[in-house]
Amino acid sequence: MRVFGDEIKSNQKLKLVNSNYSFEPSEMGYFDLDFVPSNNLKTGEVGYIITGAKELSQIRVGDTLVSEEDESPVIVSGYKEPQPTVFSSIFPSDSDDYTKLRDSLDKYVLNDASFYYEPETSSAFGFGFRCGFLGLLHLEIVIERLEREFDLSLIVTPPSVEFKIVRNNDTEIIIRNPSEIEKYTDIKHLMEKYCEVNLLFPKEYLGSIMQLLSEKRGTQEDLNYLSTSMVKVRYKLPLLELVSGFYDTLKSISQGFASLDYEILDFEKGNLVKLDILVNGQIIDSFSSILAKENAEFVGRNRVKKLSELIPRQQFDIPIQAAVGSRIIARETIKALRKDVTAKLYGGDVTRKRKLLEKQKEGKKKMRQIGKVNVPKEAFRDFLKQ
């Protein structure tokens, strides 16, 4: 904390304005390499205070500390609250580890207040959590810390962002998970978050970077030369595009020379669709995503192709499809395993061969009607990894 007013003494009764939590400090002091207790903190000092509060919610970063009897406290102007921008679902690799994951998250959030999570269920992975992160690096760090400090093995879905549903009666709902869309049937349109990106890079890369930005649905707002060699551009870009591989592509086309800064803007109406992946006619909920209509077909084709390579062949044909609403936009079929039923034939009329094949076809058809596809979890996990 930083002292803006009079000296604070350790035997003084104090109060936090927002949470209205009163306490007598159990210890206060300065930061050395360690905590160094002191019996006062003078005006202008930076130090720490230990309150003995039991609930984390009683102490919020950005709160103002005043004397307990202060009735009209002056609030020191705060700063921007950390807002989660990137959302991803995490599941334990072994579903028995669910409680362990939950306990770990409960513990983890104590020293990273910017992290957000809520329970989620998926047909492919079972119980897990939908989590919010400050950005892609934060996501990576949180996952790594969870895996390391809590000895967990996790499945992480590709990052996405928040969307807003505008319903026919003009009420708005913010969703953090694409599957939530299903709950609403009267959707007028979808809105997505935008961000303002500032990019700095040597002028040689101007052409390829501008091309990338327009591919990612960006609109140019500003361009100027900082010196004869450096260019700074400002673009408005859908946040969704920023979190789906933009940074990596930027770094690779600029050979690492481009640097990026962004600020989150508000929601805007977007031409968005929900892309579902179906295996044997069943929607796999964790793979559903919301994306720009113009990208749906390309992404759909890619995902279907990838998934078809990962799911093992079964006794009957399995269609893997990508759908927008009820329209199928891509399909791959995993061919059935077949026994060579004609092996025992040694000749004779062709009808004998045909009969055996017809019989096999019948059997496969019947199996398909009643059969369930058992897709191993590993296939899904490998799919997400790519």
Next chain:
Amino acid sequence: MLHNKNLRNISIIAHVDHGKSTLADRLIEMSGLIKPGEHVDQILDSMDLEREKGITIKSQPIRLQFEDLTINLIDTPGHVDFSYEVSRALIACDGAILLVDATQGIQAQTFAHSYAAIEAGLEIIPVLNKIDSIDADIENAKKQIFNLIGSKENEIFQISAKTGEGVEDLLVELPHLISPPEKKIDGVNALIF
């Protein structure tokens, strides 16, 4: 006994990998808190992951004593994901050291953070880092700093946080360039950051 006029609250801001934590290490060494060579790099980064990746995730304050001068130094993260940590640190400070890598010049977070510092009403000290590197383009970087915050050539410090070159000069000038914290509000009042 601490006197306010001998107190300075300073944070270090810069783009990713421009040497914030390394400069913090040098300043800590100079205060005598730790002897050179007797510690790991990135003293203030207490998480394993921070050290491993060579990045700072959490803003970390430390109080340094230089004879009768006390400096509360706050090291900040450079990555854009953690810019709210920077805004936290800036509120607690009266001045900021704006570090620019002489080999790379101004980068996107240099912009973002220096605007944030100006908005917070902080005094900014421009410092060029990594001047010992063979790739350093000092003139160009200086020009860029001038365009950014209008600092004149001779107001820009040149240091190498790695070797410690120039850090001493910076430290001597610091208390003259940044004003001591003022009492802004009557009565007991403090901000949790």
